[in-house]
Amino acid sequence: MASQEVLREEPTRGSLINDPRVRSIFIQVVAALALILFIWWIVGNTIDNLQRLRIASGFAFLKGRAGFDIADSAIAYSSDSTYGRAILVGLINTAIVALAGIVTATIIGFMVGIGRLSNNWLIRKICTVYVEVFRNIPPLLVIFFWYFGVLSVLPLPRDSIELPFGSYVNSRGFYFPRAVWGEGAWLILLAFLLGIAMSWFVARKARQRQMATGQQFPVFWTSVALIVGLPLLAYVASGFPLSFDLPKKSTFNLTGGFQVKPEFLSLYLALSFYTAAFIAEIVRAGVRGVSRGQTEAAGALGLRSGPILRLVVVPQAMRIVIPPLTSQYLNLTKNSSLAIAIGYPDLTAIAGTVLNQTGQAIEPVLIMMAVYLGLSLLTSAIMNVVNAKMALVER
Amino acid sequence: MTQTDLSWVRTELAQPMPAPPGERGLVAWVRKNLFASVGDTILTLVGLVLVAMILPPIIDWAFIQAQWTGPDRTVCATVAQGGTQPDGWSGACWSFVNAKFGQFMLGRYPLEERWRPILVGILFVALLAPLLIPRVPHKGLNAVLFFLVLPIVAFVLLVGGMFGLPHVETPLWGGLLVTLTLSFVGIVVSLPLGILLALGRRSKMPVVKMICIVFIETIRGIPLITVLFMASVMLPLFLPAGVTFDKFLRALIGVSLFAAAYMAEVVRGGLQAIPKGQYEGADSLGLSYWQKMYFIVLPQALKLVIPGIVNTFIGMFKDTSLVYIISMFDLLAIVRQNFSDASWASPQTPASGLIFAAVVFWLFCFGMSRYSMFMERRLDTGYKR
Secondary structure, three states: OHHHHHHHOOOOOOOHHHOHHHHHHHHHHHHHHHHHHHHHHHHHHHHHHHHHHOOOOOHHHHHOEOOOOOOOOOOOOOOOOEHHHHHHHHHHHHHHHHHHHHHHHHHHHHHHHHHHOOOOHHHHHHHHHHHHHHHOOOHHHHHHHHHHHHHHHOOOHHHOEEEOOOEEEEOOEEEEOEEEEOOOOHHHHHHHHHHHHHHHHHHHHHHHHHHHHOOOOOHHHHHHHHHHHHHHHHHHHOOOOEEEEOOEEOOOOEEOOEEEOHHHHHHHHHHHHHHHHHHHHHHHHHHHHOOHHHHHHHHHOOOOHHHHHHHHHHHHHHHHHHHHHHHHHHHHHHHHHHHHHOOOOOHHHHHHHHHHHHOOOHHHHHHHHHHHHHHHHHHHHHHHHHHHHHOOOOO | OOOOOOOOOOOOOOOOOOOOHHHOHHHHHHHHHOOOOHHHHHHHHHHHHHHHHHHHHHHHHHHHOOEOOOOOHHHHOEHHHOOOEOOOOOOOEHHHHHHHHHHHHHEOOOHHHOHHHHHHHHHHHHHHHHHHOOOOOOHHHHHHHHHHHHHHHHHHHHHOOOOOOOOOOHHHEOEHHHHHHHHHHHHHHHHHHHHHHHHHHOOOOHHHHHHHHHHHHHHHHOOHHHHHHHHHHHHHHHOOOOOOOOHHHHHHHHHHHHHHHHHHHHHHHHHHHOOHHHHHHHHHOOOOHHHHHHHHHHHHHHHHOHHHHHHHHHHHHHHHHHHHHHOOOEHHHHHHHHOOOOOOOOOOHHHHHHHHHHHHHHHHHHHHHHHHHHHHHHHOOOOOO
16 A cells, blocks of 8 residues: 555656756757857957968959969860859869769679679679779779879870771870761751650650550660661751861871860779779679569569569669669769869869969868768759659558 | 289488589589570670780789889880880889888888887787787787777877987878878777767757767768868868967878768668667666667677778778878878889889889778678677668
8 A cells, every 4th residue: 555655656856967858958058058169269260360361251262363274174264264263164074074984983883793793703703803903992093093004104196096986095195086066967966855855755655555555665676766866867867067077196296186184084084993893892782682582583474584684683773772872973073072183173173273372271162062062962862863763662 | 812012112322423424523614604605605705805905914014024123213114215124115113112112111201210110010010910810818908008008109109209219200201101090090089989970960969969960961071182171271270379280180180080970870870770679678777878878789789880880991091092182191192202203213113103002002901801701700699680
């Protein structure tokens, strides 16, 4: 009886120190205060230092004349342009090298990753060696290797190495014919876009028909015919408006054509080869992650190995592959900032130059941070959409 | 009635027959692994062509034509380039690596003081090796010596300025010494910091959680170079006038903070994989938050994410090469700097130096990844979720 009475009593209040809620609030208040004090201290110091060193602050410098040249620029730029435009050039260069690197790294990575799962002993070993070599050396070293070890020991322009299709390679880069579009070339582009739109439409219709009647339609070949054939037709119809500006050998240099500079080339190759090793491992893990039962069940249904891969294994593997693949894409984008080491004018390199010229340390770094964070968010957003498409739809 | 016994039961077991000749031996292996089908054969042939195209030139360049010793660039340059080799010669210039080996390892550390980093290196190996071999006893003492005593001894020996040792400024440090110091400090600092950040991110206190999330996501979203830029140009502005600190220390802070953010995400993955019952069980035993984490949750969580932790270590080890950007001379940077040494400049020098650096980096990273695989297997208790 006594025990029941005890139970009915109010629990005795302990000290406030032992109340988890009070403690939690106390810790948070202390943390917030400490953070605010810390930031206040930093901001105070910074303002002091800036005044003492007579460094201007604010983003007004973006409108100032840059006064330096940029070797590789996708948009019109001269040393008379503004700092803002210089940074934009850098941003575009970063985007170009990141995008090109992502595409190439994905292709190499998928090939090597699937190669590591091959039944063929030789192919498996070659792919393993590739992955183990590139995963364990710093990307900067790979970039240096391409730049100093390979591209800069190529012959001088007058002994350029000739490659097929009128392209040349020498120590100043890679030269290939530039397409010169004549009048009516827009027709070809239009036909190309039309081809893509029509094949999308055909694929949709074909799927609907297969769902309804079970009859298949050769979507792939139709699409090839549409996407390649229509522009070809347009090319003929508009009177062959395409000519090539071929690089020509002169005594000391190559003139004409399209030049890819060795800086870009080594950065692009290094990033692709380096990231491809990581993508290969991701792909391998993804394909391994699909249980054997799936393959066997598909085989029992009478599918052949091609359709088993395409319809059963790959869609499930992609679910495992996409999230880590996204972070590899982000890594590649961030690693493109290594461009500064060999003088390719990417965002980091140009922001660094701006920082040195204006003496304003904070703003360029802030711009860099904002841009890279933005690029990261953008890439993640795109990959999240892809991921959502691929994700398991549970019923 | 006569009963005919038609049934027959074998009394002894039949011995297994040897595998058919086509299923054993080298021929069968080759047939199964290299020429199983038409496609396979084509792949094998392509692979063979690839190997035949790549491997012999590399062996020829790196071993047969290579120059191992020599006083200066003349042994590594052709006659046309001002050397002694016949025209058209191409081979690795290991004599360059040989001549610069001391610099590659220790940078511009004063010659008469080089016994100090070498002693630190010997101590490092002597303490690390027993720590890594599971059978050696006294792990606790060993760990204390390695993680607490060694850094102090190493600091005294490397920096000097006390006990009669002359002071050696950090700008003179270089080579593998810098690479290893940066990675060691990075590893020792980033793991505990990463665990704290991960706990903070999983905390139920919104303010603490917010601070941790903002820190982790910001650092993870920007390249290391930007962090190093911040450490080298912005950090001095953040401090009161007159307070400066060493560039080396700034790089250390940058690398450690960067690695800590990645470590935090790895550890968080481990924390999330621990079932709720473990947390609740610890709570019901009346353990405090820190006891719960230290005795129950973290041992399980960290074991789960060993591969991730080691991957972060490897990544950090590779990333130390980026201090080149803020003009510090780690192994890669010092190799790179020596390309422009006029007495060694030749077309073969850069590739030789870079391949040497690559081999050193590769050995460390590959060693770490193999060791982590070994540890994973050893710590595997068989309870797989």
